[in-house]
Each structure stands twice: as C-alpha cells, then as structure tokens.
Amino acid sequence: xxxxxxxxxxxxxxxxxxxxxxxxxxxxxxxxxxxxxxCLVGESGSGKSVTSLTTMxxxxxxxxVPTAGSIKLVxxxxxxxxxRRLRQLRATQMAMIFQEPMTALxxxxxxxxxxxxxxxxxxxxxARARKKRILDMMEQVHLPQVERIFASYPHxxxxxxxxxxxxxxxxxxEPKLLIADEPTTALDVxxxxxxxxxxxxxxxxxxxxxxxxxxxxxxxAEIADRVAVMRQGRLVExxxxxxxxxxxxxxxxxxxxxxVPSLVPRPPREESREPIVLEAxxxxxVYKERAFFGKGREVVAADKVTLTLRKGxxxxxVGESGSGKSxxxxxxxxxxxxxSGGVRLAGREIADISRRLLQPHRQKIQIVFQDPYxxxxxxxxxxxxxxxxxxxxxxxxxxxxxxxxxxxELVGLPADAVSRYPHQFxxxxxxxxAIxxxxxxxxxxxxxxxxxxxxxxxxxxxxxxxxDEIQTRLGIAIxxxxxxLRVAAQICDEVVVMQxxxxxxxxxxxxxxxxxKQAYTKALLDAAPGRDWDFANFRPVAEDVGxxx
Amino acid sequence: xxxxxxxxxxxxxxxxxxxxLFVFLLLRLTPGDPAAILAGDNATPERLERIRTSLxxxxxxxxxxxxxxxxxxxxxxxxxxxxxxxxxxxxxxRVEPSISIALxxxxxxxxxxxxLGVIAAWKHGTWIDRFVMGLSVLGFSVPVFVVGYILxxxxxxxxxxxxxxxxxxxxxxxGPFFERMILPTCALSFIYIxxxxxxxxxxxxxxxxxxxxxxxxxxxxxxxxxxxRHALRNAAVPVITVIGTGFALLISGVVVTESVFNIPGxxxxxxxxxxxxxxxxxxxxxxxxxxxxxxxxxxxxxxxxLLDPRIRY
Numbered sequence: 128x129x130x131x132x133x134x135x136x137x138x139x140x141x142x143x144x145x146x147x148x149x150x151x152x153x154x155x156x157x158x159x160x161x162x163x164x165x166c167l168v169g170e171s172g173s174g175k176s177v178t179s180l181t182t183m184x185x186x187x188x189x190x191x192v193p194t195a196g197s198i199k200l201v202x203x204x205x206x207x208x209x210x211r212r213l214r215q216l217r218a219t220q221m222a223m224i225f226q227e228p229m230t231a232l233x234x235x236x237x238x239x240x241x242x243x244x245x246x247x248x249x250x251x252x253x254a255r256a257r258k259k260r261i262l263d264m265m266e267q268v269h270l271p272q273v274e275r276i277f278a279s280y281p282h283x284x285x286x287x288x289x290x291x292x293x294x295x296x297x298x299x300x301e302p303k304l305l306i307a308d309e310p311t312t313a314l315d316v317x318x319x320x321x322x323x324x325x326x327x328x329x330x331x332x333x334x335x336x337x338x339x340x341x342x343x344x345x346x347x348a349e350i351a352d353r354v355a356v357m358r359q360g361r362l363v364e365x366x367x368x369x370x371x372x373x374x375x376x377x378x379x380x381x382x383x384x385x386x387v388p389s390l391v392p393r394p395p396r397e398e399s400r401e402p403i404v405l406e407a408x409x410x411x412x413v414y415k416e417r418a419f420f421g422k423g424r425e426v427v428a429a430d431k432v433t434l435t436l437r438k439g440x441x442x443x444x445v446g447e448s449g450s451g452k453s454x455x456x457x458x459x460x461x462x463x464x465x466x467s468g469g470v471r472l473a474g475r476e477i478a479d480i481s482r483r484l485l486q487p488h489r490q491k492i493q494i495v496f497q498d499p500y501x502x503x504x505x506x507x508x509x510x511x512x513x514x515x516x517x518x519x520x521x522x523x524x525x526x527x528x529x530x531x532x533x534x535x536e537l538v539g540l541p542a543d544a545v546s547r548y549p550h551q552f553x554x555x556x557x558x559x560x561a562i563x564x565x566x567x568x569x570x571x572x573x574x575x576x577x578x579x580x581x582x583x584x585x586x587x588x589x590x591x592x593x594x595d596e597i598q599t600r601l602g603i604a605i606x607x608x609x610x611x612l613r614v615a616a617q618i619c620d621e622v623v624v625m626q627x628x629x630x631x632x633x634x635x636x637x638x639x640x641x642x643x644k645q646a647y648t649k650a651l652l653d654a655a656p657g658r659d660w661d662f663a664n665f666r667p668v669a670e671d672v673g674x675x676x
Numbered sequence: 677x678x679x680x681x682x683x684x685x686x687x688x689x690x691x692x693x694x695x696x697l698f699v700f701l702l703l704r705l706t707p708g709d710p711a712a713i714l715a716g717d718n719a720t721p722e723r724l725e726r727i728r729t730s731l732x733x734x735x736x737x738x739x740x741x742x743x744x745x746x747x748x749x750x751x752x753x754x755x756x757x758x759x760x761x762x763x764x765x766x767x768x769x770r771v772e773p774s775i776s777i778a779l780x781x782x783x784x785x786x787x788x789x790x791x792l793g794v795i796a797a798w799k800h801g802t803w804i805d806r807f808v809m810g811l812s813v814l815g816f817s818v819p820v821f822v823v824g825y826i827l828x829x830x831x832x833x834x835x836x837x838x839x840x841x842x843x844x845x846x847x848x849x850x851g852p853f854f855e856r857m858i859l860p861t862c863a864l865s866f867i868y869i870x871x872x873x874x875x876x877x878x879x880x881x882x883x884x885x886x887x888x889x890x891x892x893x894x895x896x897x898x899x900x901x902x903x904x905r906h907a908l909r910n911a912a913v914p915v916i917t918v919i920g921t922g923f924a925l926l927i928s929g930v931v932v933t934e935s936v937f938n939i940p941g942x943x944x945x946x947x948x949x950x951x952x953x954x955x956x957x958x959x960x961x962x963x964x965x966x967x968x969x970x971x972x973x974x975x976x977x978x979x980x981x982l983l984d985p986r987i988r989y
Contacts, residue, residue: 214898218894222894231887232888233888233906235910244901245896248901282985282986293891
C-alpha cells in the first residue's frame with residue numbers, strides 16, 4: 128500500500144461567501160498516491176482547474192470560496208491552513224505548472240533568478256549552492272546550455288523551453304505533489320510528447336504524485352495511471368486508465384470518448400473530376416524587418432507553396448506553430464499580400480490585383496477563424512453580422528436578413544437568433560454563427576483556420592459534422608488549416624504537411640496519414656498523443672488491427 | 677544601447693529643425709512688417725530701420741534663416757524687446773527655479789503616489805482602495821492655487837514655519853533654498869500624486885491578473901515580494917510615461933504656482949512675454965519647450981528598455 132499524498136474529500140467550492148451561492152465544485156472526492164498520476168479530465172467549465180487552484184490555495188480571494196469538505200496533503204488539512212502555512216507548503220510540498228508557458232513566467236526577470244527565488248524563499252542555501260542546484264535541475268529537465276539559459280529572459284526561449292523552466296521551478300525542492308494544469312495544451316505535438324515523457328521521467332526519479340489536468344483524451348492515454356472524469360463540478364467516474372478507456376460505465380464518459388476523432392483517416396472518397404476552384408502556385412511570403420542601419424532580417428513565412436482544391440473537396444494544411452500554414456491561408460484570402468507566386472480563384476489570378484479589383488472576388492472565398500469569442504463583433508447582432516457581407520455586395524437589407532435566418536437554420540441554430548448578440552451563445556454556437564456568416568456570400572471556397580481548435584471535443588465533433596454536411600449540400604470546397612492530425616484525418620480528402628514555411632509532403636489524407644513518406648510527417652504522427660488508442664471504439668488500435676487480420 | 681541612443685539623438689535633429697523653421701517663420705509670416713511688430717506701436721521710422729537691418733529683413737528669406745540658425749547655434753537668441761537684455765540671459769536666470777520645482781515635485785509625487793497606487797491595487801475593492809481613489813479625485817479637482825493659499829495660511833502665516841513666498845538660489849545655502857521650496861512643492865505635487873497614483877493602480881490591476889503573478893504566488897513567496905518584484909516592474913511602463921510627460925509639463929512652466937509663491941520661473945517669463953508680445957522671448961520659449969519634450973521622451977524610451985528586456989529598438 129503506497130502513501131496517499133493528496134486526499135480531496137467531498138470538496139464544495141461556491142461563488143461568494145454567502146451560503147446558497149452557486150456551487151462550482153459540488154462534492155468531489157479524489158486521491159492521488161505517491162508515484163501515481165491521476166488525470167482529471169473534463170470539458171471547459173467542468174471545474175477541473177478550480178479544483179487544482181483550491182488545492183494550492185490560489186483561488187481569487189472572496190469570489191470563489193471552499194465551503195465544505197477537506198483537502199489533505201500528506202495528512203495535513205489545507206482548507207483551514209493559514210496563509211503563512213500555505214506559503215511554506217507551496218514549492219516545498221506541492222507545486223504547480225500552468226497551461227501557458229508564454230505568460231506564466233515574469234517577462235522582465237531572467238529565468239534563472241525566477242527559479243532562484245524559490246530557493247531563496249524556502250531554503251538557507253548560499254548563492255553558490257543555490258546556483259549549482261538550479262543548474263543541476265535545469266539539466267534534469269534536459270535544457271541545453273544551462274548557463275546561457277540561466278541568464279536568459281523568458282522571451283528568448285521557446286514554448287517548450289519555458290515549460291521546462293516551469294517544471295524545473297516546480298520540482299527544484301522535490302515537492303510531494305505536482306499539479307499540472309493543462310501543461311502541454313499550448314505546445315506543439317512534438318514538444319508535447321517531450322514534456323509528457325519528461326514529467327514521467329522526473330516522477331519516476333523523485334516519486335512525485337502528479338495531479339494532471341487535461342481535456343485531451345490522447346494525453347490521458349499517454350500519461351495517466353488513473354482517470355477521474357469531471358462534469359459541471361461533479362465527479363462522473365474514476366478508475367484505472369485501462370478500465371475507463373475500455374469499459375466506461377457512465378454515459379457521459381462514453382460520449383466523451385466517442386467524440387475523440389480517430390487518427391485513422393476516414394475512408395477516402397472517390398477521386399474528384401469536379402473543376403478546380405482554388406490553386407496556389409509557388410506562393411511565397413517573406414517578412415522583412417527594416418533596419419535603420421545595416422541589413423534588415425528576412426523571415427520566410429511561406430516558401431513556394433503549391434496546392435490545388437477541387438469543388439466539393441476538403442484540403443487540409445497541417446503543421447506545427449510557425450510552419451506557415453496560417454500565412455498561406457491568409458495569403459490565399461488576401462488578408463495579407465503574398466510576396467510572390469500566384470493564387471487562382473475560379474480560374475482568375477488574384478494574387479497581385481489591386482484591392483479594388485479584388486473586391487468582386489472576395490465573396491467567392493470566405494474564412495472562419497479560430498477563436499469564436501473574438502471573431503464576432505460583440506456589439507452587433509448575429510443577424511447583422513451575417514447580413515453585412517451580402518449587403519456590401521448590394522443585397523437589400525430585408526432580403527439579407529431573410530437569408531441570415533435561413534443560414535442560421537442551416538447551421539443548426541434557431542432562426543430567431545438573428546436579433547441576439549454573440550455573448551448570448553456558447554463557443555460552439557458562435558462557431559456555427561461564424562460559419563453561417565462565411566456562407567452568406569455563397570463562396571466557392573471556405574477557409575477554416577483552426578476553426579475547431581478552441582472547442583471542446585464533443586462540440587468539435589458536432590462542428591466537424593456540420594462542415595461535412597454543408598459540403599455535401601452546397602458542394603463547397605474547404606481549405607482546412609489545423610495543427611490537429613486527428614481532426615485532419617476525419618475531415619480532409621487531401622493533406623499538405625508544412626514545416627518552416629515549406630511543404631514537406633502532400634497527397635491523399637488516407638495515404639499521407641497512414642503511410643507517411645517523410646521523416647517529419649512520421650515524427651508528427653508519432654507524437655500525436657494517444658495514437659495507440661482507438662477511443663471511439665474503446666480499444667487499443669493494435670487490437671483493432673489484430674481483429675481484422 | 678549606445679547605438680540606439682546615438683540613433684535617437686540623431687533622429688531628434690530633424691524634429692528640432694522643423695520646430696526652428698516654424699519659430700523662424702512665426703515672425704516673418706505674420707501679416708504686416710515684422711519690424712513694426714517688433715518695434716511696437718510708437719516706433720519712430722529710424723528705430724524701424726534699425727530693427728530691419730539688425731534682423732537682416734532686407735535679405736532674402738533663406739539667407740535670413742541661415743543667419744538666424746547660425747546665431748541660434750552660437751547661443752544667441754536675440755534681445756528682449758521689453759528689457760533689452762539678451763534672451764539667453766533672461767532664460768538662464770529662470771531655469772534654476774523651474775528645474776528645482778519640477779524635480780522636487782516629481783520626486784515627492786512618485787514617493788507618495790506609487791506606494792498609494794500599489795496598495796490600492798493590492799487591496800482592490802476594499803475601503804483602502806476607495807480611500808486612495810477618493811483622495812485622487814480630490815487631488816484632481818482642487819485647483820493648485822487653492823491648495824497653495826491654504827498651505828500658506830497654515831504653515832507660513834499661522835504657524836510661521838516657512839517663509840510665505842519667494843525663491844532663493846541653492847548657491848545662497850541649502851537651508852533658505854529648501855524652506856522656500858517646501859510649500860510650492862507640496863501644492864504642486866497634489867495633482868501629480870493623484871495622477872500617478874491612479875495610473876499606478878490601473879497598471880497594477882492589469883498586471884495582477886497576469887499568469888506570472890499566479891506563478892509567483894504558487895512559489896510560496898510573500899505578498900510584498902509578489903507586488904514589488906513581480907507586479908510593479910511589469911506595471912512600470914505606463915507609470916513611467918505619465919511621470920515623464922508630467923515632468924516635461926512641470927519644467928516648461930507652472931504659471932499659477934509661480935504666481936502664488938512669487939517664484940521667478942519659466943512659466944511666468946513665458947506668460948509675460950506673450951502678453952507683451954516680446955517675440956524674441958516667445959521664440960526662445962517655444963524652442964526650449966520643444967527641446968525639453970524631445971529630451972524627456974528620449975529618457976522615457978531609454979527607461980522602457982531598462983525596465984522591459986522585450987523592448988528593443
């Protein structure tokens with residue numbers, strides 16, 4: 128029997144101090160033991176982050192208050208501990224790493240000093256001993272050139288390096304409990320894989336108990352020993368990883384797993400003989416940094432990208448951050464001007480025509496953006512947002528509004544939503560509105576730039592289904608930009624894999640995603656979390672293959 | 677860094693050039709004969725002719741400009757029409773009081789306002805926050821002369837701790853200089869305390885919501901260290917901007933305060949010159965004020981780079 132490190136019992140967290148306030152966390156009980164990783168899984172609003180912040184004592188004071196239950200860290204009650212005692216426990220007994228390594232470090236202090244602060248606060252070591260310990264820890268998290276990074280400011284480091292710094296900072300005093308709140312969500316898959324194995328490795332070496340919070344079932348499959356599923360502040364299901372993935376007992380867990388898009392590409396549709404609606408020919412975008420004296424720096428964001436898209440088909444551009452996939456999308460839509468190369472839209476060259484001449488062609492290509500919370504004007508009604516495009520092209524207002532109502536129904540929203548404002552809708556609904564807005568102009572091509580990346584998996588599945596349905600009904604061509612290979616596998620007919628602004632590999636999705644030819648594509652696929660699991664069918668992929676053989 | 681400084685100083689040259697051209701044209705392009713404007717209403721024809729020759733008004737415009745700039749670069753700003761003293765000398769006498777008041781005011785304001793703003797943000801929503809904000813509204817709304825006269829009444833007339841008004845150069849000893857500085861500094865810093873405290877609070881509130889503040893707390897360091905080491909430095913950029921522009925405003929003259937406390941500063945010199953249409957002095961004051969703003973802005977930008985390593989030019 129190993130020791131229980133964290134014991135949360137019947138915890139309730141409410142809004143405000145008064146009794147009867149809305150319960151954000153409603154009676155959850157979880158335990159994490161030494162050397163164990165418990166994954167707390169749930170969609171947005173499930174209360175998983177609040178649980179972790181409550182444990183650390185970092186809830187915003189006065190707004191969220193634990194009102195019942197207990198949290199014990201190695202037998203010591205945390206909810207009644209003084210602020211002073213909590214400060215002593217942080218970093219020494221329990222430590223936390225956060226989602227956004229880009230913002231979690233103080234931008235104006237060198238990273239070495241930020242780690243040093245932990246040691247200065249909690250130990251009596253002298254400066255030399257502290258530095259030695261920090262450099263040692265930095266080596267343990269596999270940072271290169273530790274002396275140089277020690278003195279670097281956060282903005283000089285990559286996202287993965289910053290997250291390593293965060294991990295070094297969290298583990299430098301060997302705490303018994305590590306809380307990791309979506310630590311890899313903001314990272315590229317290849318980096319994510321490294322960080323996950325790093326956490327595993329350090330856990331093995333130090334015997335740390337890990338409470339790992341994530342929304343990503345793939346990550347769960349990679350790292351969890353046990354899984355706790357949360358929904359709306361309640362615990363839905365707990366159990367060992369294998370049991371939860373194979374035999375989920377609760378309906379919600381089943382649905383959650385069934386929504387995870389499979390890495391196995393959907394059956395290919397037959398070759399299309401439809402006309403080509405969009406062509407990019409050796410499209411390049413170079414950003415020049417102007418210098419006052421001397422030579423400016425050049426950044427090649429897209430390098431001779433060539434692609435074709437036929438009517439009624441979906442072409443995916445996949446790649447990690449900085450691969451140039453969004454740059455290509457924006458050049459094609461002419462939100463930015465390409466440096467060289469051509470874009471043919473319905474047979475007409477639009478890469479270098481003036482903005483004024485471009486105007487009539489704009490309606491043929493429309494774009495849906497990543498963040499549905501920011502891409503709709505909050506002060507304009509949904510109907511006006513949708514109707515704005517057609518009105519621009521000369522459609523009378525009543526007619527455009529009528530069309531807006533029809534479009535809302537097409538994307539699965541009630542027609543009377545036209546008079547409401549974006550904040551009255553959920554993220555998934557807003558993305559539907561954004562799609563309706565794009566469709567309002569009857570475009571030939573719909574560009575979806577990470578259009579489902581900000582959504583929960585269950586909502587993501589619905590939006591993907593919607594796009595598919597719209598394509599079948601309207602015969603629209605979709606250019607789908609994503610970093611998520613699972614999503615690409617489920618919606619794309621062809622894929623283009625990009626890295627450092629260049630196309631690495633392109634071809635039918637079924638081919639590229641199952642038999643990649645290039646090392647980079649292989650690495651990407653290899654890094655996809657949970658690649659060994661076929662979540663929707665509650666079994667490992669290997670068994671699936673075994674069954675068909 | 678040095679390269680950046682040189683570039684910035686280099687870039688200030690055209691700015692000052694444009695200002696100089698404007699100042700030069702100010703007199704030449706005013707309708708009527710510049711000499712007549714300069715000489716005033718009761719000038720004799722001989723006096724007019726003398727002014728014309730001395731200003732070179734009979735030369736072509738471009739020659740006039742070159743001559744004028746050349747003189748400017750040699751520190752010759754002309755002669756006042758009223759006092760007949762060289763303008764350079766007049767300004768020289770006024771610079772010390774103005775710089776002294778500006779420095780002492782800004783130092784006092786920063787010392788008082790920054791902690792107030794930090795505490796208000798830290799105790800956001802409590803009575804401390806509301807008290808500081810109330811004080812700040814008061815500081816904005818009470819005119820500086822009212823504060824000035826109240827201070828004079830209490831500390832100079834009733835208590836007789838300090839002289840009522842006037843200015844003594846620091847060369848006459850620190851004591852007399854200092855006791856005459858206290859009241860104007862306090863009166864003037866009132867509004868700057870209000871302004872800087874407000875700015876500090878707003879900037880701190882922004883920063884306190886940042887992830888790295890949460891990280892700092894998760895490290896178990898105490899709240900004072902969280903505020904000072906992590907929050908304040910990140911909140912400093914907008915605060916420095918306000919302090920800098922406030923300082924430039926102070927140096928280029930605070931007429932009301934100078935009048936209340938009878939201080940011979942740049943503000944009163946400017947107003948007197950404007951009222952008397954003493955063009956050479958007005959020209960000099962415009963040039964000086966522009967120069968002050970260019971220098972202060974340069975200093976603010978340099979401060980940015982020191983405070984935030986991400987800002988590089």
